[in-house]
Amino acid sequence: VDPVVVAVDGPAAAGKGTLARRLARELGLPYLDTGLLYRAVARRVLLAGGLPTDPGAAEAAARGLDLADLDRPDLRGAEVDQGASQVAAQPAVRAALLDFQRDFAARKGGVMDGRDIGTVVCPDARVKLFVTASPEARARRRWLERAGRGEVVVLEEVAAEMALRDARDAARDVAPMRPAEDALLLDTTEMDAEAAFREAWTLVQARL
Ligand code: C5P
Numbered sequence: 251v252d253p254v255v256v257a258v259d260g261p262a263a264a265g266k267g268t269l270a271r272r273l274a275r276e277l278g279l280p281y282l283d284t285g286l287l288y289r290a291v292a293r294r295v296l297l298a299g300g301l302p303t304d305p306g307a308a309e310a311a312a313r314g315l316d317l318a319d320l321d322r323p324d325l326r327g328a329e330v331d332q333g334a335s336q337v338a339a340q341p342a343v344r345a346a347l348l349d350f351q352r353d354f355a356a357r358k359g360g361v362m363d364g365r366d367i368g369t370v371v372c373p374d375a376r377v378k379l380f381v382t383a384s385p386e387a388r389a390r391r392r393w394l395e396r397a398g399r400g401e402v403v404v405l406e407e408v409a410a411e412m413a414l415r416d417a418r419d420a421a422r423d424v425a426p427m428r429p430a431e432d433a434l435l436l437d438t439t440e441m442d443a444e445a446a447f448r449e450a451w452t453l454v455q456a457r458l
Pocket of ligand 1: 262263284285286288289331334335336338339363364365366367415419
């Protein structure tokens with residue numbers, strides 16, 4: 251039998267990461283945060299003094315990506331957020347990262363968190379969740395996360411940056427963020443992490 255793949259897609263700060271990590275632990279599956287791949291590409295471009303919107307620089311960074319790049323401490327800043335979504339809009343970058351993601355899923359299965367897992371990377375995933383929350387709830391979560399790290403952040407700025415990134419991710423021509431036709435929608439606006447997990451667990455169990 252094919253290894254079990256659970257796709258967890260959705261916009262920024264909807265609670266995908268926390269949920270996907272816990273699902274992976276409970277199901278005994280590997281976890282892959284695919285956003286880290288795009289973040290690492292953007293970080294490489296920025297460190298080399300390039301622009302994430304430059305296709306040549308972005309493709310070279312994607313082809314030269316190394317697994318150690320996924321463990322860097324500086325992948326969660328505001329500049330990398332935008333840069334990741336800029337490199338992610340480029341077909342050559344997505345093509346360069348596709349095999350790694352598919353190989354990961356094919357080896358032992360996994361819970362994969364991203365934007366296009368259910369639609370493009372693993373269209374045959376056993377379970378597809380599309381996790382959302384209101385823009386206000388998501389901005390507040392991201393703001394709390396950043397403030398908790400000691401960053402000086404303004405809620406309105408976090409909200410504006412997130413709206414820009416989500417719009418770019420949803421509007422791009424290649425692998426835009428959208429729920430797969432057979433995705434199960436999970437709106438976590440009124441849920442804490444525990445409630446979101448319980449809801450997701452029920453949905454996942456029904457499909458396994
Ligand atoms: O999930 P995270 O916010 O870390 O992703 C960073 C960016 O990487 C997203 O805004 C999106 O542009 C891109 N991404 C993507 N496809 C994925 C995962 C992330 O395009 N599967």
